Structures are given as C-alpha cells and as structure tokens.
Amino acid sequence: MSYDDLVGEALTVPFEGWDFGVFRGRMIEESGALPWSYEEMVKERLPYAGSLLDLGTGGGELLASFAPLPEGTVATEGWAPNVPVARKRLEPMGVRVVEVGDDDRLPLPDRSFELVVSRHESYDLDELRRVLKPGGTFVTQQVGGADLAEINTALGAEPHEYAGWDLASAAAQLTEAGFEVSWRGEAKVATVFHDVGALVLFLRITPWHVPGFDVERYGDRLRALHEEMRAGRPLTAHAHRFALIARPVS
Template identity: 85%
Template sequence: MGMTYDELIKEALTTPFEGWDFGVFKGRMTEESAALPWDYPGLVKERLAQAGSLLDLGTGGGELLSSFAPLPGRTAATEGWAPNVPVARKRLEPMGVQVVEVGDDDRLPLPDGSFELIVSRHESYDPDEIRRVLTPGGVFITQQVGGEDLAEINAALGAAPHEYADWNLAGAAAELTEAGFEVSWQGEARVETVFHDVGALVLFLRITPWHVPGFDVERYGDRLRALHEEMRAGRPLRAHAHRFALVARPAPAGG
C-alpha cells in the first residue's frame, strides 16, 4: 500500500540528516551522477600525488575528503554550514586535517600562497581569494552545481527559478580567466535525477534550503499532494541535475 501523504511528510521533516551522506535517499531519489562524463574524485586524485598541500572548500562532513587518504602533510578544509563543522572535525582532525569555519562571503582566513592544490565540490568560491591562497604553480579543481539544476522541481511547485539561474561553465571560466587563471580542462552536463516519493522530495528540499527559498510543506501543500498522487500512480518527478567542472591554474606572470 505504501505510506500515506501525511506519513511521508512527517518522516521527511523528522529524519535526522548529518554531514552530506545521501544514503537516506536509497531507492527513493535516484541520481545518475555516475553518468557524468568526467570523474571528479579522479580529477583530484590525479593531481594529489604531486601535491604537498591541499585545501578542500565546503567539505560538508568531510566524507569525500577523507576518501582521498593518504592526504598531503598539510591539508585543511573549510565548511560554512555550522551543523557540519563538528561532524567534519570529528572525522578529519584525527587525520591531521585543520577544519576552518567560514562565513558566506567566500573569504578564506588562510595565508597567501599556502596551498598547492585547492578543490571545491559544489561550494561557492571567490576567484581572487583562490588565486591569493594558491601557490604560484598551484592548481584549482572545482565541480559546481549549475544554475539550471533540478529546475523541474521549482516548476512543479510553482516556485521561482534559482537566483543564480545563469551560473554556468562559460560564466565560471570567463570569471577565472579575468582573475588571472588559465583553464586547462572543462566539462558541462545535465543528468537525470528521479524522485520516487514526495517524502524524498521534501527531505531533499529540507537539506538544500537554497533550492526553493522559504520552502514550507503547508505553503506548497496543494502542489505536494498533487505530486504525491502522480508518484503513487507510477509517474515519478523527473528532473535534471546541472553540473560543470573545470581545472585551472594561475597564469604565469607576464604571460
């Protein structure tokens, strides 16, 4: 029979969620991230062996960073969402990683020229700050969530599109070039993400509050109930994750 609408909503609003572990969505939200034409962990590992120092921006609970072990002797991580900071510290500090809590202005409270490799998976960044903190021959690798990400959710709920709807590979590459970087590799893709029940959708929106600002189950109740009926009838909500990635390094002086 499956859970009722009210049961699904209650579960979605009370399920504990820690760090950035999407295991709670198993079978309920399927993301074809394996379908991305590049492998972000692979891009990082490729350069990690030659790096004497590493900075991970927006480490979440440190899940991905810890998977890169053994890490360089000097490794640091930033995190801007307060509940994740203790989770990241518990996981990363025993590995010798300094975890730095940051604000939302993308300022990095770290010394100039202090890291050979800076990586950012789905974390915002300031190109000038990246350039300042990188060593002269350093490398910056990022995978970003594009501005058209899961736009079908906003449309299904009758919510406004993302404020950052024009954030894409071309804009990010131009911004880095303007800040004095050379982009050596880049890629962009859209992959299908399917929500199989309304509870998974509500839980997703609860942990990504920027996706539909001001999201509230009562405010969007009519749309959510309609989606619940569609999903129960075997018509899940199909959306597309928008991702792009690039590798850049500071352009040589005078070049």
C-alpha cells in the same frame, strides 16, 4: 506510506554532513552518467600535491575517501551544523577544519596550497588566487543554475536566483581574474524522485533550492505530486553540473 507519514518523516529524520544514504532507492541521481569524474580528477593530482585545501567539505565524507592526504591538509565549511561533523571525521586524520562565512573569505596564509579543490562550493576568485602557490591548481565541480529546475516548475516556485551560473560564465570569470583554464566540461543528468518524502527531505536540506519552502505553503502541489508518484509516475528532474581545472597565470 501515506502522504502525512512520508512528509512527517522527511521533516524529522536526522541528517548530518552530506551522507545521502537515506535517499537510497528513493532519489536516484545518475551521477555516474557525467562524462567526467571529479573524484578521479582530484585523485590523479594528489600524489603530486604537497599541500591541499578542500573548500566546503560538508561532513568531510568525500575528503576522507581521498586518504592518504598531504600533511597539513585544510578543509573549510560554511554551514555551522556540518563543522563539528567534519572535525570529528577529519581531525583524527590530521586535517584542520576551518569555519568560514558567507563571504568566502579564507582565514589562511598567502600562497599556502599547491592544490585547491571545490565540489559544489562557492569561491572568491581573489581569495583563491591568494592562497594558491605559484603553479598551483584549482579543481572544481559546480552545481549549475539550471539544476533540478523541474522541481521549481512542479511546485510553482520561482526559478533559481543564480540561473545564469554555467560553464561559460565561470570560465570567463576565471580567465578575467588571471587564471588559465586547462580543461572544462558541462552536462545534465537525470535525477528521479520516487516519493514525496524524498523530495521534501531534499528541499529541507537544500534551503537555497526553493527559498522559503514550507510544506503547508506548497501542500496542494506536494499532494498532487504524491498521487502521481503513487501511480508510478515519479518526478524526473535534471542535475546541472560543470567542472573546470585552472591555474593562475604567473
């Protein structure tokens, strides 16, 4: 496909929830290379959890895959277009989906959940401590501040505003807030973009990655990347991930 065709498709193709099937074979993330499995960490704890809160559920795809879920499971979502998608998927399973704002405040009662999980979602430490039951557990996998930094470099864009967000800073914040971190891990794994359309679509659905991204503004850089990719030289970037398991100290 031509540059114009790839970019035109990327700007118009429907995308909902966090179903990355549209990227299959075009953007390849070696997520299996992580030395831990977030999914397994959650699954291991579900049989012992009488209540569950999923922060930033997206379209509910991952949470639904954990079924059967504890009775009264609640999911939050802060991106308005995802809320009806998540409700359509999760409410028939008995999961309540709560829309939240950018401040990470949780309109939920104190001490409501034995297990709180968060995959790539921000959280407020005071709110987290408030909604966890005594002895409860927090499991999270986060996107680090060095995530796919090679994209920003290739486009001549500014680095992430959250460049300092990493395992050490997250663990220190949790400890200072009265949590005990029982496990932690951090890694970088390759993510390969094989065509410029996949890159543009990725930046379209992650507007925080390159704030103000516009195909006209970055047209020269994108066209240069397109020629490199056509010549068999895809753009390789590195996903920065870290994960923690913690519980509030009584």
